[in-house]
Amino acid sequence: MGNFEVINSRASRIDSPAKATGSALYVDDIKMPGMLYGAMLQSPVAHARIKSIDVSAAARLPGVKAVVTAKEAGLVKFGVSPARYDETLFCHDKVRHHGDNVAAVAAVDLETAMHALSLIQVDYEELPVLITIEEATAEGAPLVHDGYPRNICAEIHQEFGNVKEAFKECDLIKTTTFVNKRQDAAFIEPQGCIAHFDIFGNLTLYSSTQSVHYVQRTVAMVLGLPIGKVRVVKPYVGAGFGPKAAANHLEPAACLLSMKTGKPVKMNFEREQVFMHSRGRHQFFHKFTTGVKKDGTIMGLDHECYLNGGAYTSFGIGTVYYAGSLLGGPYKLRNMKYDGYRVYTNLPACGAQRGHGGVAARAGWEQQLDMIAEELGMDPFDLRQKNMLVAGDVTCNGLKISSFGMPECLEAVRSGSDWKSKKGKLPRGKGIGMACGFFESGAGYPSYPSDTYHDTVLVKLAEDGGSALVLSASAEIGQGSDTALAMIVAEGLGIPLEMVRVQSGDTDFGVDLGAHSSRQTLMTGHAAKEAAEDARRQVIEVLSEELKTSAQDMDIKNGVVKFKMEKPDFTPLRTRYIKEHRGWLDNPATDDELSFREASRIAFLSRGTIVGKGKYKPPVPGGSSKGATVGTSPAYGCSAQVVELSVDEETGKITIEQMTDAHDCGLAINRTSVEAQMQGSFSMGLGEALFEEVKFDSKGRLINGDLAEYKIPSCLDMPKIKSIIVESNEPNGPYGAKEVGEGAIMPTIPAILNAVYDAVGVRIYELPMTPERICTAIKEYKEKRIDAEYEDQSKRNRAGSSIRLYD
Amino acid sequence: MAAKLVQLTINDKEYDIAVQANETLVDVLRYRLGLTGTKKGCGQGDCGSCTVIMDGNTVNSCLVLAVQANGSRITTIEGLESEEGLHPVQKAFIEHGAIQCGFCSSGMILSAKNLLDKNPKPTEGEIRSALSGNLCRCTGYQKIVEAVQSIAK
Numbered sequence: 001m002g003n004f005e006v007i008n009s010r011a012s013r014i015d016s017p018a019k020a021t022g023s024a025l026y027v028d029d030i031k032m033p034g035m036l037y038g039a040m041l042q043s044p045v046a047h048a049r050i051k052s053i054d055v056s057a058a059a060r061l062p063g064v065k066a067v068v069t070a071k072e073a074g075l076v077k078f079g080v081s082p083a084r085y086d087e088t089l090f091c092h093d094k095v096r097h098h099g100d101n102v103a104a105v106a107a108v109d110l111e112t113a114m115h116a117l118s119l120i121q122v123d124y125e126e127l128p129v130l131i132t133i134e135e136a137t138a139e140g141a142p143l144v145h146d147g148y149p150r151n152i153c154a155e156i157h158q159e160f161g162n163v164k165e166a167f168k169e170c171d172l173i174k175t176t177t178f179v180n181k182r183q184d185a186a187f188i189e190p191q192g193c194i195a196h197f198d199i200f201g202n203l204t205l206y207s208s209t210q211s212v213h214y215v216q217r218t219v220a221m222v223l224g225l226p227i228g229k230v231r232v233v234k235p236y237v238g239a240g241f242g243p244k245a246a247a248n249h250l251e252p253a254a255c256l257l258s259m260k261t262g263k264p265v266k267m268n269f270e271r272e273q274v275f276m277h278s279r280g281r282h283q284f285f286h287k288f289t290t291g292v293k294k295d296g297t298i299m300g301l302d303h304e305c306y307l308n309g310g311a312y313t314s315f316g317i318g319t320v321y322y323a324g325s326l327l328g329g330p331y332k333l334r335n336m337k338y339d340g341y342r343v344y345t346n347l348p349a350c351g352a353q354r355g356h357g358g359v360a361a362r363a364g365w366e367q368q369l370d371m372i373a374e375e376l377g378m379d380p381f382d383l384r385q386k387n388m389l390v391a392g393d394v395t396c397n398g399l400k401i402s403s404f405g406m407p408e409c410l411e412a413v414r415s416g417s418d419w420k421s422k423k424g425k426l427p428r429g430k431g432i433g434m435a436c437g438f439f440e441s442g443a444g445y446p447s448y449p450s451d452t453y454h455d456t457v458l459v460k461l462a463e464d465g466g467s468a469l470v471l472s473a474s475a476e477i478g479q480g481s482d483t484a485l486a487m488i489v490a491e492g493l494g495i496p497l498e499m500v501r502v503q504s505g506d507t508d509f510g511v512d513l514g515a516h517s518s519r520q521t522l523m524t525g526h527a528a529k530e531a532a533e534d535a536r537r538q539v540i541e542v543l544s545e546e547l548k549t550s551a552q553d554m555d556i557k558n559g560v561v562k563f564k565m566e567k568p569d570f571t572p573l574r575t576r577y578i579k580e581h582r583g584w585l586d587n588p589a590t591d592d593e594l595s596f597r598e599a600s601r602i603a604f605l606s607r608g609t610i611v612g613k614g615k616y617k618p619p620v621p622g623g624s625s626k627g628a629t630v631g632t633s634p635a636y637g638c639s640a641q642v643v644e645l646s647v648d649e650e651t652g653k654i655t656i657e658q659m660t661d662a663h664d665c666g667l668a669i670n671r672t673s674v675e676a677q678m679q680g681s682f683s684m685g686l687g688e689a690l691f692e693e694v695k696f697d698s699k700g701r702l703i704n705g706d707l708a709e710y711k712i713p714s715c716l717d718m719p720k721i722k723s724i725i726v727e728s729n730e731p732n733g734p735y736g737a738k739e740v741g742e743g744a745i746m747p748t749i750p751a752i753l754n755a756v757y758d759a760v761g762v763r764i765y766e767l768p769m770t771p772e773r774i775c776t777a778i779k780e781y782k783e784k785r786i787d788a789e790y791e792d793q794s795k796r797n798r799a800g801s802s803i804r805l806y807d
Numbered sequence: 808m809a810a811k812l813v814q815l816t817i818n819d820k821e822y823d824i825a826v827q828a829n830e831t832l833v834d835v836l837r838y839r840l841g842l843t844g845t846k847k848g849c850g851q852g853d854c855g856s857c858t859v860i861m862d863g864n865t866v867n868s869c870l871v872l873a874v875q876a877n878g879s880r881i882t883t884i885e886g887l888e889s890e891e892g893l894h895p896v897q898k899a900f901i902e903h904g905a906i907q908c909g910f911c912s913s914g915m916i917l918s919a920k921n922l923l924d925k926n927p928k929p930t931e932g933e934i935r936s937a938l939s940g941n942l943c944r945c946t947g948y949q950k951i952v953e954a955v956q957s958i959a960k
Contacts, residue, residue, distance in 0.1 A: 012901055019909025020897040022884035023846015029843035186944050188848040188856050188910040237848070238910030239945050271849040478908025478945050584809065672904035672950075679947035682908065707853035707942060715935040715948045721948075 005558050006490040007735055008499050010672045013235070013483045014502065015476060026191045028210045028268055035194070036065055038257050038267035039113040040249065041103040041120050042276070043095035046346040046700030047142070048124035050094055050102070057119040058105060063112035063161055066260040067120070069103045073256055076222045080214075080246050080447050082349070084153065084244070084313035086145055089222055089252050090607040094127070096144055096311035097348045098701045099276035099701025101249045106265050109494045129700045130345045133285065133306050137343055144311055144344035151344040153309050154320050158628065160328075160396040161335030163291075166300035170291030174372055178288070178364025180749075181693035181765045182308070183281035184274070185353050188713045189238020191278060192268035195254035199262070199689030204231045205368040207251055210240040210475045211514025212449065218247035219255050234505030237477040241684070242353035243278035244477070246314055272705035275694060279314040279351025282307045282342075284323060284360040288368050296378050296386045298369075300335035301327060305361065307342040311761040314351035316342045318447070318630055322357025325631030327365055328395035329438040330406055330638050336396050346700045354684055355439065355745045356517065360767075363689075366435035366750030367763065379415055379423070380434055380754065382694035384640075391728070398628050402635055403738070405728035406436070409640040412662035412724040417642035423562040423758070429649060434642045437746020440633030441666075441730075442519025442738035444618050452617070454519070454649045456510035457527040459489055459612040465577075465601035467534065470502045473512035474524040479741055481520040482675035485528045487669050488734055492532025494556030495596050518739035521669060522635060525734035527614035535612025539596075542603040546573060561594040571593045573602050619732075619757040639663040641682070641747035644719075647759045649778055652771030654690060654756065660722045661747075666738035668728035675723040677740040682721060684749025687713045690766050813877040817842070826873040833857040833868040836883060844884035844913050848942075855941035858914030859883050865940070881895050884913035887892025889921065895958050896920045903954035907945035915941045919955045929959050 018024035043219040055067045071094035077085040091100050103120055106280040107113035130144065136151040143149050167173055193207035209215050212232040220227040228257075237244070251269040257265040269277060288303040309316045324338030355362070370626045373383040389395065391404045413434065414420070420792060422432045446452060458471040472491050476482040493500075503509065512524055536556055543561065544551040547568040555562040571590075577598045578587050588595050603610050618634045644658040661678050668674040691711050697705045704710045729736035749767070757763055762777040810825040817840070819906070826835055833850075836842040836859070845868060848856035851872040859868045860882040887894040896919045906912045915938060922929055922937035929937065934955045935948070943951065 010904075015909070016901040016904075016906045017893075018902050019906045019912050020893065021843075022913045023887055025843065026846070026910065027945070028847065029837075031838075069894065186942075187908070187943055188846065188854055188942060189846070189908070236909060239846070239908035241944070271853075478910075480907065501902060598880065676904050676907055676946060676950060677948045680945045681947075683947035684944070705945075706851060707849050708851070712942060713938075713947075714942060715938040715952070718935075718948045721947060721949050792943055 004491055007487045007669045008667060009670070011483060011487055011497055011670050012484050013480055013673070015423035015482055026189055026236045027194060027206050028237055030206060030235065032194065032264040033194065035266055036106040036108060036257070036261060037110040038104055038106045038111050038254050038265045039117055040101050040253060041117045043098060043100040043102055045095065045124055045126055046098045046129045047127040048095050049127060050091060051123040051125055051415065053103065054121040055103060058116040058304050058776055061112065061116045061119060062631050063108040064105060064116045064255050065108070065263065066106045067103060067116065068256050068260060072260070078218050078222050079313050081313065081317045082448050084317055089249060095107050095124070097346050099273065099348055100311065100407060100527040104253040104257060131347065131696065131698065131700055132345070133308050133343045136345045144346060145423050147454045148344060151361045152341055153313055153344045154317050154342040156320055156324060156338060156340040158324060159337040161300065162166055163300040163302045163335045163337040164334040167291040170299050171294040172265055172372060172375060173289060173291045174365065174368060175287065175289040176368045176371065176765065178286040178360060178367065180284055180360035180363065180688065182283045182350060183353060183688045183692050184243040184710060185243045185278060185280045185695050186707065187241055188268040190246050190271055190274045191244060191250060191267070193254050194249050194264055195258040196264040197255065197258040197262065198692065202229055202231070203255055204233065205251060205255055206235055208237050208244060209234050210245040210516055212475065212478050212505055213511055213513055215247045215251055219252050219675065222252045223255055223259070232507045234475055237475065239478040240515065242516060243280050243351055245352060245514060246279065248277055272702065275702055275704060275705035275710070276348045279349050281353040281359065282309060282319055282350040284310055286361055286364045288365050290368055290372065292372055292376065294376065296383045298331055298333055298377055298387045301333055302337045303327060304339045306344055308347065309342045310345055310349035312346040312349035314349045315356070316351065319357040321630035322533065323361050325397055325628070326358035327361055327400065327439065328397040328399050328631065330389050331384065332389055332393065333396055347696055352516065354469065354681065355742045358439065359605050359745060360748065362410045362437060362746045363749035363753060365789050366747065367753045368756065370433070370665065370754040371763065381410055381419065384436055385410055397631065399631055399636065402732050403666060403730040404638055404727040405726040406638045408726045409502065409638060409662040412726060413640045413642045413660045416722055416724055417644070417660040419642060426758070430646050431755040431757065431761055432642060432644045433751045433754025433758055434640065435747035435754060437639045437743050439518060439637050439739055439743030439746060440631060441522040441635040441637060441733065442618065442633055443517040444629055444632035446513055453511055453615040454618065455512045455524040455616045457524065457529040457531040457614040458510065459531040461535055461610040462606070463604045463609055465597035467499045467501060470493065470500060470528060471509040472504045472524060472528065473507055473509050474504045474520050475515035476504055478672060479520070479677065481515060481524065483673065484521050484669045485524060488525050488528045489532040491735065492529045493536050495559045497558060508728045515603060518637070518741040518743065522733045522739065523618070525737055526616040529614065529734040531612040531614030533612070534614060535610055537601040538607065538610050539599050540614065542606045543599055546602060549750055556596055559596045561596065561599050574598060578602055611710035634731045635738040637663065637665055637743040639743050639747055641751045643751040643755045645752065645755045645759060647756060647774060649760060652774035652778070654769055654774065656686060656719045656752065659719050662724040662726050663740055663744050664726040664728045665740040666733045667727050667736035668725050669735070669737050671725060674725050674740050678723045678744045679721050681742070681744035682748050683713045685745045686717065686752070689749045689752045689767060689769055691770060693768055697770055811874055813873055815876055816880045818883060820843050828874060830873045831869050832871040832873050832876050835873045836868060839860050842885050846910050846913055848910065856914045858917050858941060860917055860921050865918050874925065882917065884917060887916065894920065899954040899958050903950050903957060905946065905950040905954040911941055911943040915943065915951060923959060927959065931956065934959070
């Protein structure tokens with residue numbers, strides 16, 4: 001690693017003082033003069049034809065300023081991927097899930113708006129409700145959307161290499177299944193927004209979003225406004241984890257209500273609406289058949305997956321691709337076949353959540369690899385090490401691995417957890433397990449087909465010298481991107497971090513696809529570095545002209561101009577600076593070095609405002625087969641985790657006791673933030689593994705839409721985490737940086753699964769691992785063991801797994 | 808609904824304010840008094856982001872009616888900073904990277920402060936227990952616990 005002045009350190013986050021004092025403004029903290037309050041009318045049933053909507057009584061209610069339905073909103077279809085624009089702002093012909101949007105009201109206060117909603121009369125003709133994949137794909141089932149027979153929203157068939165042929169060379173072929181449950185992102189700040197359509201026809205939307213760019217495009221398209229008239233601003237955001245990366249219905253609805261009334265309109269989701277409308281983790285049904293040789297060489301994977309997508313597509317096309325493609329690493333998988341199906345049902349739509357598409361696949365498959373290792377008599381580490389990709393490899397599905405610190409990750413968690421002295425040696429009820437993970441550093445393509453730059457950044461030097469302002473449309477949502485960008489710009493300009501300010505999350509500042517697919521540090525980071533270097537170049541050029549010194553012989557470091565050769569006489573420049581700052585108390589001393597402050601002031605005097613420009617677009621990724629572009633990225637992060645836990649065999653309760661995590665993030669821009677992402681990822685994985693499940697009744701109605709019945713990990717559920725940063729220096733990353741935000745969740749669930757097996761000998765094929773599920777599995781395991789002993793069988797036969805040797 | 812006059816002492820400042828019978832403390836703080844540092848994440852006492860200290864105890868201010876708080880002394884996040892600067896818990900949260908999205912931070916910091924006021928040297932278990940009513944989806948709690956431990960020494 002190079003010698004850096006600013007990055008690769010433990011900087012305090014630039015946004016934390018505002019957050020620690022409560023002065024940081026989130027969208028619901030903003031109030032505008034004359035502001036109205038909006039509310040959405042949402043369907044009480046999961047599937048019904050709309051026969052009529054009568055809003056007259058609501059519109060007559062004193063205090064109501066506007067009532068809108070599909071009649072006013074129009075029927076422009078939108079979504080995430082243009083190939084599946086399948087939503088309208090309001091339902092017009094039918095509702096497709098409990099909570100589907102039917103109308104919206106703006107009133108002088110929220111109470112009046114809610115009262116008005118209760119006065120809207122909607123006549124529904126109920127239709128059969130499709131909850132499960134089996135129901136939705138059954139012959140003769142009603143269609144959620146016309147034109148998608150058997151309710152198949154998307155179908156993927158890929159084969160890289162030839163799995164059937166590869167299996168002929170295998171000594172062991174194993175098939176297992178795995179199913180997770182729908183997970184909610186459970187960010188603590190519900191989505192909300194304020195729209196203001198002013199008298200000049202300019203629309204400004206403040207929203208709790210992960211991507212101002214995508215929201216700007218969606219709102220402009222849905223409402224038929226010129227994109228230049230729509231500005232989207234992201235205030236502080238209380239996290240997102242994926243679902244906030246797409247526009248939600250509040251955004252265009254608030255905009256429409258503001259256009260109708262000419263007043264600012266605020267709309268918020270209640271917590272229950274977050275469960276209904278933020279498109280979190282799908283439920284995946286996986287079936288993996290893996291073939292290996294006796295020596296542990298993985299020859300091929302035949303993978304089938306069904307996704308319960310809910311009523312709309314949202315990110316689902318990407319999800320169903322990712323569920324397959326992300327298994328292309330971190331192992332040398334020579335042959336891979338994937339058949340993926342995303343199915344429409346009458347549940348609220350699912351979308352993208354941390355580890356998009358890959359988390360359940362990773363969990364199920366890493367568990368299977370653990371089983372294979374055991375059957376081959378190999379240590380799970382050794383099996384993985386044997387098959388590990390190395391930098392320079394291209395996976396069978398075309399993912400180019402440019403840096404890969406996996407050997408270091410494995411070694412770090414193996415020694416860090418004292419694996420050798422624990423594996424197979426812990427008393428019954430205590431277990432240790434490991435798994436690996438792999439994730440992209442930003443998607444290779446935007447969600448709509450385009451040659452757009454993915455990120456642009458401006459670095460504007462203060463005209464009076466002394467500071468740099470970073471302008472970017474990127475999204476600080478809590479992950480620390482503002483701080484990472486400030487650090488990158490400080491490093492690129494050669495000035496201390498304290499001299500950099502960041503304004504981000506505003507479409508007025510440029511294009512940025514936002515915070516998703518673990519892209520901000522690498523992609524916006526590239527643009528920020530380029531912009532900083534561009535600004536620095538301009539300053540040095542002016543100095544070169546003024547001082548008659550070659551630009552190559554000058555550098556800026558730590559806020560000071562460094563001269564590589566003999567120091568020229570810069571007194572005239574200093575004199576000019578001081579002359580303009582008579583009476584100032586902090587003018588540079590005469591014998592000091594030439595400061596950046598003076599240099600940037602001189603540059604302004606010569607050229608006007610100095611603005612450095614940066615942009616980034618990933619290199620055109622490879623991928624030969626249809627859809628193989630999903631998963632392509634300039635770089636891949638990788639990780640390994642070891643989990644130690646105990647299982648109470650009486651109650652079935654799992655207690656996670658210790659966790660050791662190593663993640664290769666390329667170069668850590670901010671080490672504290674990298675660890676924070678690793679620890680937060682683990683907590684989300686732990687929740688999904690042990691207790692998180694969004695539940696619906698037989699009519700498709702949400703039954704646990706709150707944070708008491710839908711439990712996420714509390715402080716008491718989390719073990720001590722040992723976080724180890726591995727740095728591989730990624731050639732395609734700014735200063736060698738790559739992702740950490742999502743890859744870190746990948747090994748968590750399978751490491752827990754494998755540790756549970758180590759503790760009590762049961763394999764779990766369905767999440768979450770509730771006490772009930774664990775008790776049942778232990779009971780079945782004990783009964784089977786008794787049977788097996790009775791029949792004098794030496795091999796244990798476990799439910800959910802089948803083993804056959806290929807003849 | 809008839810308004811009722813209540814007297815609240817918030818961050819050492821007295822307020823006489825007419826509230827509706829069904830108005831919650833969090834709504835009064837946020838929307839009437841502009842003390843938006845107190846966050847509202849669920850409105851039903853599950854997430855803890857609206858935590859304030861009321862008469863020496865942490866409460867979910869979304870579960871307290873403003874009329875119930877009549878006569879109480881309340882500390883919100885805005886009341887922690889003093890002339891000497893940030894409160895040690897605020898400083899520790901900043902220094903240890905215990906803040907990510909920040910939405911839980913106000914409540915979390917107040918829970919930590921209240922713990923330390925009552926128990927200046929809590930064990931890790933006592934810290935985790937005291938913070939268990941404040942949900943955080945970002946941090947995995949580790950850096951939060953470390954921040955509190957750093958001043959509990």
